[in-house]
Amino acid sequence: xxxxxxxxxxxSMQEGKNYTIYCNYSxxxxxxxxxxxxxxxxxxxxxxxxxxxxxxxEGRLMASLDTKAxxxxxxxxxxxxxxxxxxxxxxxxxxxxxxxxxxxxxxLQVFP
Amino acid sequence: xVKVTQSSRYLVKRTGEKVFLECVQDMxxxxxxxxxxxxxxxxxxxxxxxxxxxxxxxxxxxGYSVSREKKERFSLILESASTNQxxxxxxxxxxxxxxxxxxxxxxSRLTVL
Numbered sequence: 653x654x655x656x657x658x659x660x661x662x663x664s665m666q667e668g669k670n671y672t673i674y675c676n677y678s679x680x681x682x683x684x685x686x687x688x689x690x691x692x693x694x695x696x697x698x699x700x701x702x703x704x705x706x707x708x709x710e711g712r713l714m715a716s717l718d719t720k721a722x723x724x725x726x727x728x729x730x731x732x733x734x735x736x737x738x739x740x741x742x743x744x745x746x747x748x749x750x751x752x753x754x755x756x757x758x759x760l761q762v763f764p
Numbered sequence: 765x766v767k768v769t770q771s772s773r774y775l776v777k778r779t780g781e782k783v784f785l786e787c788v789q790d791m792x793x794x795x796x797x798x799x800x801x802x803x804x805x806x807x808x809x810x811x812x813x814x815x816x817x818x819x820x821x822x823x824x825x826x827g828y829s830v831s832r833e834k835k836e837r838f839s840l841i842l843e844s845a846s847t848n849q850x851x852x853x854x855x856x857x858x859x860x861x862x863x864x865x866x867x868x869x870x871x872s873r874l875t876v877l
């Protein structure tokens with residue numbers, strides 16, 4: 653059974669600082685997704701990582717995937733308040749399925 | 765843009781009532797999903813469907829059923845609501861020919877009294 657773990661679960665950081673959120677998963681997969689959720693809102697797709705070594709960047713966020721280590725990272729550079737949200741990673745458990753298994757989420761709070 | 769619409773944003777029901785949550789997508793996606801979101805537990809898959817009239821159990825199907833009579837519509841049914849089904853329910857859809865990315869509706873917050 654595929655398990656997806658994120659850490660930290662909660663992150664409070666000052667504006668301008670850098671930090672990394674980690675997503676570990678327990679079985680082989682070569683597809684990993686990052687989503688953002690604002691309070692009271694639905695999930696918005698941020699990144700789709702489809703191969704080992706994939707790296708995607710959008711603004712102050714950069715995501716990477718290491719399928720051998722079963723690890724993805726979401727790196728935040730020079731955080732700003734607008735990045736405050738909950739971030740989820742999700743993994744597809746097999747190559748012939750489209751269902752996604754989600755981590756528990758990381759709640760990010762950026763303060764001045 | 766992909767649009768996934770959930771008919772009810774907020775519902776309050778009593779224990780034992782039958783509850784229907786409706787979801788419609790407009791992108792002709794083959795796959796549709798129902799997830800439940802609870803604090804500290806992330807999103808957990810209840811049921812999913814790869815085609816019309818087809819369904820598969822997810823990780824927590826107990827107490828739920830689903831219906832997919834048309835490709836664009838996927839319904840979640842609580843036959844007899846219980847207080848432990850108070851939660852946020854998220855519908856998602858995705859195509860089979862793309863990246864596997866899922867697109868989510870706004871969510872339905874259900875409270876069972």
